[in-house]
Amino acid sequence: MSEIDVLGIGNAIVDIIAKTDDETLIKLDLPKGHMQLISSQDADRLYDGMGPATEISGGSAANTCAGIGAFGGSAGFIGVVQEDQFGKVFAHDLNAIGVKFDTPFAGGQTPTARCLVFVTPDGERTMNTYLGACVELGAEDIDEAQVKAAKVTYLEGYLFDPPRAKEAFYKAAEIAKANGRRVALSLSDAFCVDRHRDDFVKFIKSNVDVLFANEEEIKALFEVDSFSTAADLIRHEVELAALTQGPKGSMIIHGNITAAAPAFPVDQVVDTTGAGDLYAAGFLSGLTQGASLEVCGSLGALAASEIISHIGARPEADLVQLAKQHELM
Amino acid sequence: MSEIDVLGIGNAIVDIIAKTDDETLIKLDLPKGHMQLISSQDADRLYDGMGPATEISGGSAANTCAGIGAFGGSAGFIGVVQEDQFGKVFAHDLNAIGVKFDTPFAGGQTPTARCLVFVTPDGERTMNTYLGACVELGAEDIDEAQVKAAKVTYLEGYLFDPPRAKEAFYKAAEIAKANGRRVALSLSDAFCVDRHRDDFVKFIKSNVDVLFANEEEIKALFEVDSFSTAADLIRHEVELAALTQGPKGSMIIHGNITAAAPAFPVDQVVDTTGAGDLYAAGFLSGLTQGASLEVCGSLGALAASEIISHIGARPEADLVQLAKQHELM
Numbered sequence A, B: 001m002s003e004i005d006v007l008g009i010g011n012a013i014v015d016i017i018a019k020t021d022d023e024t025l026i027k028l029d030l031p032k033g034h035m036q037l038i039s040s041q042d043a044d045r046l047y048d049g050m051g052p053a054t055e056i057s058g059g060s061a062a063n064t065c066a067g068i069g070a071f072g073g074s075a076g077f078i079g080v081v082q083e084d085q086f087g088k089v090f091a092h093d094l095n096a097i098g099v100k101f102d103t104p105f106a107g108g109q110t111p112t113a114r115c116l117v118f119v120t121p122d123g124e125r126t127m128n129t130y131l132g133a134c135v136e137l138g139a140e141d142i143d144e145a146q147v148k149a150a151k152v153t154y155l156e157g158y159l160f161d162p163p164r165a166k167e168a169f170y171k172a173a174e175i176a177k178a179n180g181r182r183v184a185l186s187l188s189d190a191f192c193v194d195r196h197r198d199d200f201v202k203f204i205k206s207n208v209d210v211l212f213a214n215e216e217e218i219k220a221l222f223e224v225d226s227f228s229t230a231a232d233l234i235r236h237e238v239e240l241a242a243l244t245q246g247p248k249g250s251m252i253i254h255g256n257i258t259a260a261a262p263a264f265p266v267d268q269v270v271d272t273t274g275a276g277d278l279y280a281a282g283f284l285s286g287l288t289q290g291a292s293l294e295v296c297g298s299l300g301a302l303a304a305s306e307i308i309s310h311i312g313a314r315p316e317a318d319l320v321q322l323a324k325q326h327e328l329m
Helices: A022-027 A040-048 A060-070 A085-096 A132-136 A144-149 A165-178 A190-195 A197-207 A215-222 A227-235 A275-288 A293-307 A319-325 B022-027 B040-048 B060-070 B085-096 B132-136 B144-149 B165-178 B190-195 B197-207 B215-222 B227-235 B275-288 B293-307 B319-325
Strands: A004-009 A013-019 A035-037 A054-057 A075-078 A099-101 A113-119 A125-130 A150-156 A182-186 A210-214 A240-244 A250-254 A257-261 B004-009 B013-019 B035-037 B054-057 B075-078 B099-101 B113-119 B125-130 B150-156 B182-186 B210-214 B240-244 B250-254 B257-261
Touching: A004 A060, A004 A144, A004 A165, A004 A275, A013 A085, A035 A190, A040 A113, A040 A125, A054 A085, A060 A075, A060 A085, A060 A099, A060 A150, A060 A182, A060 A275, A060 A293, A060 A319, A085 A099, A085 B085, A113 A132, A144 A150, A144 A165, A150 A165, A150 A275, A165 A182, A165 A197, A182 A197, A182 A275, A190 A197, A190 A215, A197 A215, A210 A215, A210 A275, A215 A227, A215 A240, A227 A240, A227 A250, A240 A275, A240 A293, A250 A293, A257 A293, A275 A293, A293 A319, B004 B060, B004 B144, B004 B165, B004 B275, B013 B085, B035 B190, B040 B113, B040 B125, B054 B085, B060 B075, B060 B085, B060 B099, B060 B150, B060 B182, B060 B275, B060 B293, B060 B319, B085 B099, B113 B132, B144 B150, B144 B165, B150 B165, B150 B275, B165 B182, B165 B197, B182 B197, B182 B275, B190 B197, B190 B215, B197 B215, B210 B215, B210 B275, B215 B227, B215 B240, B227 B240, B227 B250, B240 B275, B240 B293, B250 B293, B257 B293, B275 B293, B293 B319
Parallel strands: A004 A075, A004 A150, A013 A113, A035 A125, A075 A099, A150 A182, A182 A210, A210 A240, B004 B075, B004 B150, B013 B113, B035 B125, B075 B099, B150 B182, B182 B210, B210 B240
Antiparallel strands: A013 A054, A054 B054, A113 A125, A240 A250, A250 A257, B013 B054, B113 B125, B240 B250, B250 B257
16 A cells, blocks of 8 residues: 555544524524534434535544645545435545545444534634444544555544544554554544543553644643643643644644744635644645644644635635745645 | 415525536536536536535525525425435525425435536536436426415426426416416526427417526527527517626516616626526515516626625525615615
């Protein structure tokens, strides 16, 4: 199997995205700016309360893999969908951008996962995920040869939610480590960190080389109120940490080195869905090509700025061209 | 049943929209700027050749009904979907914008219709429709009370394609005429006019009060090369004709009167999908509220300008607010 840049493992989800207002979030009792897990019944109920929507493939690690593809890199993805219309959409959209995705469809009838994304006028997204077929992901879906072939195996923190996924990512991390490959993790969401803090800490200590987190998530991990305290604490836990701070840019921590990358200005923040995922895509695109930490951070910022300028978490622009315009490639 | 403004009858379709280039259209042998009908097998083959896409509810008359709803009017829609994920998306998106849609799901397993829309950098869309469950639409789906209750029954010309739909729209037209209601028709597509010219001519003569067509379609109807010749010919066939000419605006013909409505300027034409459908929505919103022909045309032009500024054929902006800004409501 020929070498690839990034192998993503994550929840395979189609996003259903609608514009809304803050009153609707309150009325529907949704945690603004976060991701919550919902049942199939709640998904139906919330969908009834949602305006006209757009369906776009999503899933955190899958978005990152699509970003790697859009940057001209090579990526593969492991995740489980059902053989239904959304499942075919999800598979198509990854394959169409050059990401290898061939995890077998789930058995049974559980539908492909969907995430109801409510976007408020400030561009903030509030996510409600019915995991559906994602809960079928298990260790048996991890192909040893594929993990060995990947410079980086990238896991989304959301994988701590479906119970069997943990076996899958422990298996993947062990194969990667045994073969001298890097393991990257995104903390995904502060609520998700709260749900699984001990598991996160243990997994990071033993397996993670590159950690992605935003301010809220890294503070939640260490249960501290200060970002700089959290940043100092993570310095000793991982080889490399990329900590995003929204419009303030990102801080990259590597041993004693602290590098900064500013955010790219955007005319209008339309929808922040996927901002972290695409930051990781840009960062890992740089990292796997041997770029400096500053350039890695800038590629991340650039991809994030593209994704928040439009609805949906999959890139619409040609990221290679964009990177060249900014002399980052 | 309380009175509504518009009852739309049409193919119930989910659009799968991807950006592409002209080379891809040539490679895939697609008729640029037109709609062609494709088989299920061709839909799979073309989808394989398509880039990452976005799924948005579509269907010509359904888009018009969604536009009526976005203008604050009352609308209903009759069309057939399967009880699958796309069918539920289609139903949700109409209901969520206030359009009454309760046609029973199709029996059997035929999936909801989908249209693969390829959008080139000039904003032109090339459509490939697999009709799926749409072919189930028949006279039994027409509810007499609903037609009686509608000021205008609006039919899309594409309904001449699925064989049993003809019975449905003849039945609807007869109920409307018998109850002193107006029947409106959109010619939909010049290729569609070519496929069913005699049927179109006969139906327009006997049933249509308000006709919508673009330059190409009205010329195709009369098989003439001159737009002004075609415009003069339609003058004697229908009470009211609204003929759109893209960026040149539209011409509205009513007896001896010819009114003009300019197009609204747009910064960038992103995707022309739904331009004609939303023109009809604006026009009929005005007509059912007793506006002048010029205002009807301007409301059409305004809605068309909104729809071509973004991907997809369903309005994203608040059309009432937009109309008020332009002192059209």
